[in-house]
Amino acid sequence: MSHGVLEVDCLTKDFPGLRALDHVSLRLRSGTVHALMGENGAGKSTLMRIIAGDLKPTSGQVRLRGRACEFSGPRAALLAGIAMIHQELNLVPGMTVAENIWIGREPRTRLGLINHRELHRRTSSLLEQLAIELDPGVRLGDLGIAQQQMIEIARAVSWDSDVLLMDEPTSSLTDREVCHLFALIRQLKGRGKAIVYITHKMSEVFEIADEISILRDGRQVATAAADKFVPSQLVALMVGRELEQLFPKTAAPIGATALAVHGLSLAGVLSEICFELRRGETLGVAGLVGAGRTNLAETLFGLTPATAGQIHIDGREVVIDSPQRAIEHGIAFLTEDRKRTGLFPALSVLENIQIASLPRFTHHGFVHERALSSDCRQLCETLQIKVRDLDDVVMELSGGNQQKVLIARWLLTHPRILILDEPTRGVDVAAKAEIHRLMSQLASRGVAVILISSELPEVLAMSDRIMVMHQGRVSGVLERAEATQEKVLELAAL
Amino acid sequence: MSSPMNGIGSIRAAVRRRRWPAEFSIALILIGIAVVFELLGWVVRQQSFLASPERLIIIVLQVSIIGLLAVGVTPVIITAGIDLSSGSVVALSAMVAASLAQAAGTTGAVFPALTDLPALVPIAAALAVGAAVGVANGALVSYARLPAFIATLGTMVTVRGMARLYTHGRPVSMLTDSYTAIGAGARPVFVFFAVAAVFHIVLRYTRFGKYVYAIGGNMQAARVSGIDVNRHLLAVYSCAGLLSGLAGVMTSARAATGQAGMGTGYELDAITAAVIGGTSLSGGVGMVTATVIGTLILGVITSGFTFLGVDAYLQDIAKGLIIVAAVMADQYRRRQRRATGPLKAKEPA
Numbered sequence: 017m018s019h020g021v022l023e024v025d026c027l028t029k030d031f032p033g034l035r036a037l038d039h040v041s042l043r044l045r046s047g048t049v050h051a052l053m054g055e056n057g058a059g060k061s062t063l064m065r066i067i068a069g070d071l072k073p074t075s076g077q078v079r080l081r082g083r084a085c086e087f088s089g090p091r092a093a094l095l096a097g098i099a100m101i102h103q104e105l106n107l108v109p110g111m112t113v114a115e116n117i118w119i120g121r122e123p124r125t126r127l128g129l130i131n132h133r134e135l136h137r138r139t140s141s142l143l144e145q146l147a148i149e150l151d152p153g154v155r156l157g158d159l160g161i162a163q164q165q166m167i168e169i170a171r172a173v174s175w176d177s178d179v180l181l182m183d184e185p186t187s188s189l190t191d192r193e194v195c196h197l198f199a200l201i202r203q204l205k206g207r208g209k210a211i212v213y214i215t216h217k218m219s220e221v222f223e224i225a226d227e228i229s230i231l232r233d234g235r236q237v238a239t240a241a242a243d244k245f246v247p248s249q250l251v252a253l254m255v256g257r258e259l260e261q262l263f264p265k266t267a268a269p270i271g272a273t274a275l276a277v278h279g280l281s282l283a284g285v286l287s288e289i290c291f292e293l294r295r296g297e298t299l300g301v302a303g304l305v306g307a308g309r310t311n312l313a314e315t316l317f318g319l320t321p322a323t324a325g326q327i328h329i330d331g332r333e334v335v336i337d338s339p340q341r342a343i344e345h346g347i348a349f350l351t352e353d354r355k356r357t358g359l360f361p362a363l364s365v366l367e368n369i370q371i372a373s374l375p376r377f378t379h380h381g382f383v384h385e386r387a388l389s390s391d392c393r394q395l396c397e398t399l400q401i402k403v404r405d406l407d408d409v410v411m412e413l414s415g416g417n418q419q420k421v422l423i424a425r426w427l428l429t430h431p432r433i434l435i436l437d438e439p440t441r442g443v444d445v446a447a448k449a450e451i452h453r454l455m456s457q458l459a460s461r462g463v464a465v466i467l468i469s470s471e472l473p474e475v476l477a478m479s480d481r482i483m484v485m486h487q488g489r490v491s492g493v494l495e496r497a498e499a500t501q502e503k504v505l506e507l508a509a510l
Numbered sequence: 511m512s513s514p515m516n517g518i519g520s521i522r523a524a525v526r527r528r529r530w531p532a533e534f535s536i537a538l539i540l541i542g543i544a545v546v547f548e549l550l551g552w553v554v555r556q557q558s559f560l561a562s563p564e565r566l567i568i569i570v571l572q573v574s575i576i577g578l579l580a581v582g583v584t585p586v587i588i589t590a591g592i593d594l595s596s597g598s599v600v601a602l603s604a605m606v607a608a609s610l611a612q613a614a615g616t617t618g619a620v621f622p623a624l625t626d627l628p629a630l631v632p633i634a635a636a637l638a639v640g641a642a643v644g645v646a647n648g649a650l651v652s653y654a655r656l657p658a659f660i661a662t663l664g665t666m667v668t669v670r671g672m673a674r675l676y677t678h679g680r681p682v683s684m685l686t687d688s689y690t691a692i693g694a695g696a697r698p699v700f701v702f703f704a705v706a707a708v709f710h711i712v713l714r715y716t717r718f719g720k721y722v723y724a725i726g727g728n729m730q731a732a733r734v735s736g737i738d739v740n741r742h743l744l745a746v747y748s749c750a751g752l753l754s755g756l757a758g759v760m761t762s763a764r765a766a767t768g769q770a771g772m773g774t775g776y777e778l779d780a781i782t783a784a785v786i787g788g789t790s791l792s793g794g795v796g797m798v799t800a801t802v803i804g805t806l807i808l809g810v811i812t813s814g815f816t817f818l819g820v821d822a823y824l825q826d827i828a829k830g831l832i833i834v835a836a837v838m839a840d841q842y843r844r845r846q847r848r849a850t851g852p853l854k855a856k857e858p859a
Contacts, residue, residue: 317734319733319734338738339733339734339735339736339737340736340737342736343736349734351734356728356730356731357728357730357731357733357734358728358731358734359728359731360723360724360727360728360731360732360794361727361728361794362790362794362795363724363727363794367720367723367724370720371720371732371735371737372735372736374717374721375717375736378716378717381716381718382715382716382717383715383717383720385715425735
């Protein structure tokens with residue numbers, strides 16, 4: 017083992033009224049992956065931001081190659097050899113891949129203008145080196161979220177840093193892309209990089225990490241080599257208590273057909289989708305990114321009305337040409353992108369929950385505040401949303417609680433068909449288990465659930481049936497008993 | 511979270527718990543500015559600035575037209591839009607109203623056959639003009655998906671041209687007494703406050719109001735939540751146009767004339783009033799009450815300088831600086847409040 021490239025010594029960070037980090041120490045060796053685990057709010061991101069020069073510690077020290085460093089900002093840290101890959105993408109959609117990677121340090125011609133040929137050459141060789149098959153000239157906004165993630169990583173690597181900090185890099189990737197990413201990480205390890213890897217996913221940790229540190233409420237509760245841990249122990253350490261089963265699927269009585277879809281098509285995106293969904297049933301939808309899973313959800317919900325095909329709800333044919341119509345028919349849709357299509361960041365928790373149910377609580381245009389807030393309060397209790405006051409701004413909540421607020425929004429509409437698109441993305445283990453338990457509860461109350469998820473174990477555990485999609489078509493349907501990871505992947509990749 | 515709270519922390523938490531109305535900080539700034547003028551009044555002119563009911567009414571009176579436009583533009587800005595056409599709409603609706611409000615026997619009347627009409631006719635015509643421009647703005651922004659700045663810049667120029675074309679630039683005068691009575695005395699003040707009250711109630715207590723905030727806060731999420739975004743945008747811009755039409759009525763009635771140059775620059779004063787009141791140009795945030803206070807700040811500044819006898823050119827410079835300072839002070843206070851806000855475990859992501 018080589019010596020520590022980066023040493024974090026007794027780092028403490030106080031925010032007003034909150035100690036985010038409490039005497040945390042880490043030692044990163046070159047050529048290793050150090051996984052950092054913990055629930056949302058445990059202090060992982062704060063720690064990363066301090067190492068990356070984005071925040072200043074209250075006390076403690078960061079040493080790079082034995083020398084204490086105090087960065088004036090992220091750029092200083094980058095120049096010293098520490099690059100961070102953010103959980104939320106920090107890219108400019110209107111610029112090309114090449115421009116995004118080299119932004120702020122573009123090669124210049126003698127006249128001081130940007131040398132586009134050199135820019136492209138460097139980008140091509142970088143992408144080739146990382147085995148990312150993308151044209152450097154493509155506008156970033158035209159890429160999928162997974163591809164954008166790859167570009168974010170490529171940019172970090174392009175700084176030729178010794179230390180790479182990855183904050184949940186796989187949260188929007190499918191299994192295949194994760195494999196690709198891991199190959200990339202191993203390659204980087206081989207080149208002697210020290211990598212810090214934040215994740216919630218148990219399977220990933222054991223596959224990629226050499227060492228694991230666990231944070232809880234800002235304190236470091238454990239640090240050891242990865243092979244010293246077993247999964248259940250990790251979960252217990254993170255949460256501070258024993259969790260029940262991770263995916264608590266209970267069998268729900270299956271009722272009459274709630275939703276029947278025949279030949280549903282969306283020009284150029286979906287073709288001839290047929291399936292049935294019954295009350296109390298959970299239909300998992302699996303597939304690679306770009307297979308059309310989210311498009312299917314958006315079409316069922318009227319965001320992109322279908323160009324052909326029929327939708328029957330409770331046996332009656334319906335036309336769903338807008339979300340309003342979908343909500344009237346008892347459909348609810350939890351979208352995959354909390355920030356873009358979910359939350360109203362400036363509004364309160366209460367306002368975020370009530371927004372989709374206002375028609376039910378309106379008389380002569382005026383909103384029945386009292387009835388509404390008592391219903392919301394009750395939902396918050398049922399879902400155990402940790403909020404001090406319903407009037408608090410929703411952005412003050414942790415990711416898991418924000419997700420639960422969005423779930424509450426849709427439950428308040430009393431849905432009969434619930435579409436969940438990546439319901440547990442970016443939430444911690446405890447919140448994840450709660451969301452899973454809730455799904456089971458809803459199913460047993462007769463709600464028909466469509467679960468879209470890129471996390472195969474989740475789909476396999478939570479679904480009664482799994483519909484696999486490939487290039488806008490249904491490539492197969494598997495019953496719960498026969499479904500395995502291999503069979504799903506086979507259908508997804510066809 | 512079991513974070514140890516020191517004395518100051520708990521006091522701050524308690525203050526936060528009390529939940530001052532959000533208008534509180536901007537009202538403080540209004541009071542502060544008024545007090546400064548009061549003190550300067552005693553120093554410079556040895557008399558009180560505020561202890562004069564007539565002056566207080568005039569302060570509001572001179573900003574009540576701007577105030578109407580500001581109240582109309584507030585919901586527009588909350589949806590992350592803007593309305594630059596309001597000043598031009600004041601001119602066009604004033605012209606149209608005046609042309610239908612001329613007294614019998616006016617030489618060179620615009621419509622010689624249509625004189626001595628009841629005041630209701632010019633009022634309805636002006637409101638219709640305003641609403642029509644508003645609908646056009648709304649359609650351009652929602653269905654045609656033009657940026658609001660561009661769409662309303664276009665209507666601003668077009669409508670100003672229409673106001674000039676209407677009589678080829680000639681003013682329209684000799685209006686009936688029943689029409690000019692609308693703008694007499696302190697009536698514009700009452701109209702301003704009445705309209706502001708209605709808009710306040712609609713924005714705060716109705717479903718429509720909540721949808722307006724949602725659309726400005728996150729348009730995509732609003733769509734997913736089952737809000738017909740286009741229809742609501744259309745309504746918001748139409749209301750703004752309607753208020754501009756009303757402002758045209760008040761202006762022409764008070765001045766007893768319609769002129770194509772009326773309302774020039776009013777749109778910017780109106781936006782200024784809304785922004786001083788804390789309305790966020792990026793959408794989702796704003797209150798009619800705060801906009802009214804912002805309007806009053808503009809009025810107090812103008813009256814105060816006149817009271818002190820400050821040179822008109824200096825007035826503009828000082829006004830600009832005070833506006834920037836007021837908004838900065840307000841934002842500083844808000845940030846302070848936010849900094850002491852979250853007490854529970856939360857990673858600043």
